[in-house]
Amino acid sequence: NAGVTQTPKFQVLKTGQSMTLQCAQDMNHEYMSWYRQDPGMGLRLIHYSVGAGITDQGEVPNGYNVSRSTTEDFPLRLLSAAPSQTSVYFCASRVGQFSGNTIYFGEGSWLTVV
Amino acid sequence: DAKTTQPTSMDCAEGRAANLPCNHSTISGNEYVYWYRQIHSQGPQYIIHGLKNNETNEMASLIITEDRKSSTLILPHATLRDTAVYYCIVRVNYGQNFVFGPGTRLSVLP
Numbered sequence: 001n002a003g004v005t006q007t008p009k010f011q012v013l014k015t016g017q018s019m020t021l022q023c024a025q026d027m028n029h030e031y032m033s034w035y036r037q038d039p040g041m042g043l044r045l046i047h048y049s050v051g052a053g054i055t056d057q058g059e060v061p062n063g064y065n066v067s068r069s070t071t072e073d074f075p076l077r078l079l080s081a082a083p084s085q086t087s088v089y090f091c092a093s094r095v096g097q098f099s100g101n102t103i104y105f106g107e108g109s110w111l112t113v114v
Numbered sequence: 115d116a117k118t119t120q121p122t123s124m125d126c127a128e129g130r131a132a133n134l135p136c137n138h139s140t141i142s143g144n145e146y147v148y149w150y151r152q153i154h155s156q157g158p159q160y161i162i163h164g165l166k167n168n169e170t171n172e173m174a175s176l177i178i179t180e181d182r183k184s185s186t187l188i189l190p191h192a193t194l195r196d197t198a199v200y201y202c203i204v205r206v207n208y209g210q211n212f213v214f215g216p217g218t219r220l221s222v223l224p
Contacts, residue, residue: 004157033211042201042214043158058211090157103150103212105157 003027006091006106013081013113021076021109023091029104031094032074036060036087037108043090049074081113118202123219126196132189134218136202139183147178148203148212149187151196158201158214161187192222 007022025032033048035058045058049068063085065077074093078085091106119137126132138147148163162169162176164185169176175188189196201217 035214040216042216045211045213048211092157102160103158105159107157108155 004091004093004104004106006089006109008109009107010110011112013078013111015081015083015113017081018077018079019081020078021089021091021111023074023076023106024072025074025091025093025104026072027093027095027104028071029093029095030071032068033058033092033103034064034066034074034076035090035092036085037090038087046076046089078111081111083113085111086113087111118204118215120200120202120215120218122216123221125221125223126189126192128194128222128224129191132192132196132220132222134187134189134200134202134220135184136187137184138202138204141182141204142206144206145204146206147176147182147185148205149174149176150201150203150212150214151198152201152217153195153198161200192220194222194224196220197222 004025030051034046035043037043044060046064047066049055052068052071055066055068068074089109092103094103146163146165149161150158152158162171162174164176178185199217199219201214203212
């Protein structure tokens, strides 16, 4: 019963490096999203997807790219990491765009950009 | 989606009821009240949600005032493991995104 799985859990990047945070869910959920959480703050939505092949921007999309080639996977890409992207990243999924009251979250990915 | 206001932090003695308030004075008729919590270093976890009537499940009770402008999440017998940040969210049931504010940091004290 894996739910939402994120990798890696911890990562240190140098400024300007690129990387991809992986997210996979095994619940056949249509809707997936990425949030970031900075110290003492709530979660802010980066990007979301309502189904395979469909993505859209959230509240803080700058500096991040996403794609959704399959229902199960929703990777988040940092093309040129900046210290301002130091944060905890959470992937989440729920049943569908117009249904599903419960969001399921991954365990988080801690990213430090130096 | 309507905005919510929650206290920054609260304390509760272990074994006592924890009552977490949330104000949502601009809530619309079709917006639900959701509660999530985030235990340190983990992803947020769903607790309960409701529209008008009071709701209860195995984790908590949700009391919504008659005018729906505020609500209270009740943890009937708080334990140390209930120490977490609690988020009150108001949204339409078919809305796309959940908006998480700073929440209330609940500390359950031995």
